[in-house]
Amino acid sequence: MRRLLVIGIGVGDPDHLTFQAVAAMNRAEVFFLLDKGEAAAELVRLREELLARHMRRPYRIARADSPKRDVAAPYKAGVAAWHEARAALVAGMIARELPEDGTGAFLVWGDPALYDSTLRILDAAREAGAPAFEIEVFPGISAVQALTSAHGIVLNTVGDPVIVTTGRRSLDDLRPDATLVAMLDDGSGLRALMARGDSLDIWWGAYLGSPDQMLAAGRLSEVGEIILERRAQARARKGWIMDVWLVRPAPPPPAPQPDGATRP
Ligand SMILES: C[S@@+](CC[C@H](N)C(=O)[O-])C[C@H]1O[C@@H](n2cnc3c(N)ncnc32)[C@H](O)[C@@H]1O
Structure with missing residues (x-):
């Protein structure tokens, strides 16, 4: 049975990679890389660097240009059509690149x-007629973890x-009792x-984990x-940005005390 390893690699710092992820990578003979275009070229490069640094066995990279999302279409419909196109592409790649008992991997x-x-695209690839495969998933450091650790805060x-x-949903999803x-x-x-x-x-944090990391924090106003x-x-400088932010209600100002001092 073909096996696909879906391996989280962290968000920019090569040291985000876990020992478990490295061990999983070394089980794979082929890595599937979907290139999303110029803006993502740097992210593809990081994956290639991780492979060059950690692989202790021969491996191949199966590369394809990812179909583009129709940004003019309504968001969810556009994403659904995009996923469908990617699923068909991935189904074809699995059939072509992965032998019957082979192990392939996606570096996520x-x-x-x-x-x-x-994971959704792999499910859809099954439905699109990909040869049968099993999936194993390996967790990675997320942008949320990279943000909270860079600022030294609790989520x-x-x-x-x-x-x-x-x-796009942040205004609707904001709640007075939640982060x-x-x-x-x-x-x-x-x-x-x-x-x-x-x-x-x-x-706030941008390019977290990379040498370009930027951080800022304070009262939103x-x-x-x-x-x-x-x-x-x-x-404008780099041509692309990935950033993430966290907000929560500011603590109330300290109450004035009769003696003129303030207490939190
Ligand atoms: C498609 S999502 C992928 C999220 C990823 N799977 C994770 O676990 O963080 C891309 C979004 O993640 C955030 N992100 C990913 N990498 C980041 C980084 N290095 N610095 C800041 N934000 C990042 C940004 O909000 C970006 O728009």
Whole structure:
């Protein structure tokens, strides 16, 4: 039976890779790399570097240009059509590149369970007629973990929930009792939140784990514009950006005391 290993590789720092991931990589004879175009070239390069550094057995890279998402289509319909096209491509690659008892692998950015479609696409590839295969999944350091560790903060406040969402949904998903993490934002989610004017604290990170890592934190009303400006400049300089941010209600100001002192 063919076997596919879906391996989380972290989000930019080669040292994010776990020992378990390295061991899994060394079981694979072929790695499937879907190139999403210029902006993602650096992310493909990191995968190639990880392979060159850690592989102790001969391996092949099966590469294909990923179909493009129709950005003019309504978001969910556009993503569904894109996944379908990728599933057909992956089904063909598995049939061509992986022998009957072979082991192949996908190196997934971050963690395969968080805003990544590899597992969904493999399910769809089965339905699209790929030869039978089994899947094993290996966790990776996600952008959320890279963000909280870079800032040295706890993800949640005591007993309160955490909502992980997309930039486009961040305004709708904001709750007064929860920490909200936004991924895949093009800046408009953050701007919408700033426009609403709630008293929020923000922790932001871009290119986390890489030499280009950028961090900012503070009261949203004070650092929001600075973040958006740094974001725009970095995007213009590099041609692409990946950033993630976390907000939660700012703690109430200290209450004034009769003796003139303030107590938190
Ligand atoms: C398609 S999702 C992939 C998430 C990934 N599977 C994970 O576990 O973090 C891409 C989004 O993850 C976030 N992201 C991924 N890598 C990042 C990095 N190095 N720095 C900041 N954000 C990152 C950004 O919000 C980006 O838009």
